[in-house]
Amino acid sequence: MTKETEDFSSSSKCAMVIYPDLRERSRSSCNPEARLEETIGLALAIKLKIVHSSVLHLREIRPSTLFGQGQVSLLKSYVAEKDVDLLILGSSLTPVQQRNLEKALRCKVIDRTALILEIFGARARTAEGRLQVELAALMYQRSRLVRSWTHLERQRGGLGFIGGPGETQLEMDRRLISQRIIKLKKELEDVKRTRSLHRQARKRVPxxxxxxxxxxxxxxxxxxxxxxxxxxxxxxxxxxxxxxxxxxxxxxxxxxxxxxxxxxxxxxxxxxxxxxxxxxxxxxxxxxxxxxxxxxxxxxxxxxxxxxxxxxxxxxxxxxxxxxxxxxxxxxxxxxxxxxxxxxxxxxxxxxxxxxxxxxxxxxxxxxxxxxQHRIAEVIVPLSAGEKLAWFYQHGEVLSRRDEKDGIHLSVRLSPENWMRYRKIKLH
Missing domain, CATH: 3.40.50.300 (P-loop containing nucleotide triphosphate hydrolases)
Known part of the structure; x- marks a missing residue:
């Protein structure tokens, strides 16, 4: 299946989207046409100009280039004819396959993971989001040191997987990447603790x-x-x-x-x-x-x-x-x-x-x-137990209250978590 795709973007970067469909895999519930459309959607999400898209059926996966020699030649003709700057593959590529395809086609080649990371890099707004994106990108990049790392150059957003000549290039070796990963994980642990505190505060509301x-x-x-x-x-x-x-x-x-x-x-x-x-x-x-x-x-x-x-x-x-x-x-x-x-x-x-x-x-x-999920507890709180009474009002929904000589009779609706706390500390 081959089709020309309408120019949805004013971007000057021309991209070609290919979904490699292995014949054995095509017998599964996965629809290659739908996967192609999804990959096109990912590319359009960062304003790329799609000039060609197609599903290429594979009899087997070639370790060196993913595609057979004839299909590589076909892709090369598409790149030349459509003046393609970027080839996007809707599957995963090994570093060797990526490097060999770039040499053969003379254009930048990225796989599905790099495309998703590019979107994440362009969209993350909070400090936590940016930390998560950079960590994921570094872990992906660690096995691909044959390529240049450009995430520090943010002239147009994103993570630089798609960036071309003219952008600042910073070559990082495995040791530097590993150090950065360790630092990011520590920072995310701090974020995790902060979020945990926020959740505990919400539970007290509740x-x-x-x-x-x-x-x-x-x-x-x-x-x-x-x-x-x-x-x-x-x-x-x-x-x-x-x-x-x-x-x-x-x-x-x-x-x-x-x-x-x-x-x-x-x-x-x-x-x-x-x-x-x-x-x-x-x-x-x-x-x-x-x-x-x-x-x-x-x-x-x-x-x-x-x-x-x-x-x-x-x-x-x-x-x-x-x-x-x-x-x-x-x-x-x-x-x-x-x-x-x-x-x-x-x-x-x-x-x-x-x-x-x-x-x-x-x-x-x-x-x-x-x-x-909530359970109703019928309790009698001693008149002198002000803290216990306050606990029920703070952690549950008091449905009824009756003040008697033997104490305060409450009917309280409690969440599963507070029900367990109530049973454990034996407030009744």
């Missing part, structure tokens, strides 16, 4: 935390903005959100919760990249409820769901997926057939974050789910 998760570009930030009336960056771009954002949301009953918008997931994300962003994903680990936002209009929606579930399971959230989990089917305004015809679970909530349709249903479901 607010339940609801985390939005989902495949990149599923509409999480649009839904977040709709629910919180915030103005988080939300566009029809892959990885529009990188830094975690939290806001207070009022439920139908008037009760307030904290809603967290997280980085979008994507298929085949390298392990070191997930590890580097673990601090961001810790908001999911600490959440009382996970809301999985799916783009129901996407042709690969089921595969995207599986990728998200796989990452959540890697974060050891299997139990939460069974109990404290809501599935949202977003972008119903983009589909013509009824949602019921898509073989979706009846427990899923169809909505449109763009129009607001179904949002009230989601808020009610969130309230119901959080309510299911």
């Amino acid at each position: 607010y339940a935390v609801v985390a939005l998760v989902g495949y990149t570009n599923a509409g999480k930030s649009t839904l977040f903005n709709r629910l919180t009336r915030a103005d988080v960056f939300a566009e029809d771009l892959l990885f529009a959100t990188l830094d975690p954002t939290m806001r207070i949301v009022k439920l139908p009953s008037g009760k307030e919760i904290i809603l967290s918008d997280t980085v979008g997931f994507i298929s085949d994300l390298p392990a070191h990249l997930i590890a580097s962003f673990r601090a961001t994903l810790e908001e999911v680990l600490e959440a009382d409820l996970i809301v999985h936002v799916r783009d129901i209009s996407h042709t690969e929606t089921l595969n995207q769901k599986q990728e998200v579930i796989k990452v959540l399971e890697e974060l050891e959230l299997s139990e939460a997926l069974e109990k404290n989990f809501i599935e949202v089917l977003n972008k119903i305004d983009l589909i013509s057939e009824p949602v019921q015809a898509l073989f979706i679970s009846p427990d899923s909530i169809p909505l449109s974050a763009l129009t607001g349709q179904g949002v009230e249903v989601l808020l009610k479901r969130i309230e119901e789910k959080l309510g299911e």
